[in-house]
Amino acid sequence: MTRCVVALAALLACRASAPAGPSSPSARPKVVEPSLASRPLPEASHRILPGPKAQVIAELTAASELAGYSCSADAQGDPSCQSDNNAPRFLVWLGDRDGTPSINLLVAARLPPQTTCDDISMALADQRIIHDVLTRCEGGEIGMAAGFAFPADGVELRELQRYRRVLETLLLYGLARVTNQLD
Amino acid sequence: MTIAPGPAKDVLARAVRAFELAGHRCTFDREGDAICDEKDQGTPTLVLSTLESGDKLGVSIASPRTPLPPGLSCAGIEALMTGARALVRDLHIECSDERIAIGGVIPIPDAGITVRDFNSSSRTIVALTSLVFLRLSARATSGDAR
Numbered sequence: 001m002t003r004c005v006v007a008l009a010a011l012l013a014c015r016a017s018a019p020a021g022p023s024s025p026s027a028r029p030k031v032v033e034p035s036l037a038s039r040p041l042p043e044a045s046h047r048i049l050p051g052p053k054a055q056v057i058a059e060l061t062a063a064s065e066l067a068g069y070s071c072s073a074d075a076q077g078d079p080s081c082q083s084d085n086n087a088p089r090f091l092v093w094l095g096d097r098d099g100t101p102s103i104n105l106l107v108a109a110r111l112p113p114q115t116t117c118d119d120i121s122m123a124l125a126d127q128r129i130i131h132d133v134l135t136r137c138e139g140g141e142i143g144m145a146a147g148f149a150f151p152a153d154g155v156e157l158r159e160l161q162r163y164r165r166v167l168e169t170l171l172l173y174g175l176a177r178v179t180n181q182l183d
Numbered sequence: 184m185t186i187a188p189g190p191a192k193d194v195l196a197r198a199v200r201a202f203e204l205a206g207h208r209c210t211f212d213r214e215g216d217a218i219c220d221e222k223d224q225g226t227p228t229l230v231l232s233t234l235e236s237g238d239k240l241g242v243s244i245a246s247p248r249t250p251l252p253p254g255l256s257c258a259g260i261e262a263l264m265t266g267a268r269a270l271v272r273d274l275h276i277e278c279s280d281e282r283i284a285i286g287g288v289i290p291i292p293d294a295g296i297t298v299r300d301f302n303s304s305s306r307t308i309v310a311l312t313s314l315v316f317l318r319l320s321a322r323a324t325s326g327d328a329r
Contacts, residue, residue, distance in 0.1 A: 041184050041298065044203040066204040068303030083303045161206025165226070168306070169313045176314055 041066075047154035050101055053094060060092045060103070060160075067161055088171050090164065094150070101150040103160070107167045108143040115178045117142070123177035124170070133170065144171050187295035188240050191233040194291060198242045199231055201298045202305055226309060227316045234288055242301075244308045245275065245286020252319055257283070264315065274311055285315050 048059045061071045061079040069081035069090055078093035088107040095102045111120065117137035124135065134145050144167055148155060186197045192215065199209050199217045209219040209231065217231040227246045234241045251260070257278035264276055277284045287308035289301060 041200075041204065044200075044206075044208075065299050066201075066302060068205065068299055068301075068306045070299070083306075158203065158206050158208065161204070162221070163206075165206050165306070165309065169226070169310055172310050172314060173317060 042157060044156075044158040046157045048103075048157060048160065049154035050150055050152060056094060060094075063157055063160055064090060064092060064164075066157075067164060088168055090168070092164075095147065102147045103150050103155060104145060104147045105164055105167055106143055106145040107164075107171045108141060109171060109175060111137070111140050111142060112175060112179045119178040120174050124174045133167065142171065142174070184298055185295035186242075186291060186298070186301055188291055188293060191235070191240075194240065194242065195231060195233050198233075198289075198301065201301045202231060202244075204298060205302045205305060207309075226313050229286070229309065229312065240291040241288040242291060243286060243288050244305055244312075245277075245284050246312055246316065248277070248282045248284040251278070251281050251283055255319065257281075260319070274308075274315075276315075283319075285312050287311070 042062075048056065048063070050056065057078060061081075064071050064079055064081045067090075069083050071079040071081040074080035074091065076093065078091065081090045081092075088109040091106040091108070093104050093106075095104050111117070120137055120142055121135075132146060136143050136145075146163065146167060148160075148163065184197065184201070186194060186201060188194065195215070195217060199211075202217075202219065203209060207219045207226075207229070208221065209217040212218050215232075219229045219231065221228075229244055230247050232243050234243050251257070260276065260278055260283060264274070275285070275287055287304070289296070289304045289308070
């Protein structure tokens with residue numbers, strides 16, 4: 001996948017501050033449709049192509065569900081996904097930079113008790129498993145984001161999932177280190 | 184698609200398809216196990232296979248048994264993994280004769296398991312196995328002896 005990291009700092013600031021906990025039933029945003037249950041399973045080589053935003057968002061939502069998340073629409077109408085285990089939250093949304101479309105990924109989690117943003121900055125200082133990732137930590141929460149170019153011939157589903165997985169691993173790596181579970 | 188109980192070969196095929204939809208790339212070896220190798224993505228080589236215990240069926244996702252890094256013992260690794268076990272449930276570590284395998288088992292209930300639920304569990308196992316191997320690698324690199 002051609003990768004083009006976009007300036008996500010401003011987006012991280014607002015996205016990472018989104019509520020992390022489960023919403024009450026009345027406040028829970030509506031599920032993004034169509035969900036995985038109403039779509040045929042794609043092949044791993046399936047390409048997500050540029051198109052109308054609602055259609056692309058539906059495909060990105062289905063991809064997130066295939067990876068094991070349950071997704072709802074956030075305040076901007078983009079997929080905000082969680083699962084019932086200890087995995088980070090995962091958000092995906094479309095963007096552009098200088099007219100170039102992009103797919104942006106964000107994983108976020110609350111910091112463990114008694115740890116600070118400085119702790120996690122130190123824990124991740126020597127990470128070597130991923131490049132071009134922006135990290136933002138404030139208010140007891142850490143987010144890691146990466147942006148991909150969204151070319152006219154689309155993005156392969158498998159590649160999208162692989163990059164999401166690497167982001168998740170990196171975030172868990174940082175959290176494990178600040179809690180001394182990895183040192 | 185639901186991964187339902189059935190012949191082991193069929194169950195594994197469906198599980199591997201689900202696993203690939205989560206971004207993995209797998210091939211089958213001569214024994215019929217699926218080998219998913221993505222070391223370049225920060226994920227260790229993983230082997231998917233079916234397990235049967237009594238009338239219970241499960242899919243195992245684990246690193247292959249590999250020699251322990253120099254200076255590490257099974258007892259030392261068990262101690263190291265105490266914290267890792269707290270991070271993610273259902274971690275399995277097999278360590279004997281100076282060889283180690285790490286992973287987990289996803290049970291296949293009688294009613295089957297959806298792709299989403301299967302991958303929710305598989306993602307957890309993959310993440311933790313990756314963390315454990317990162318840790319072991321760091322220990323081996325730093326020459327920490329136990």
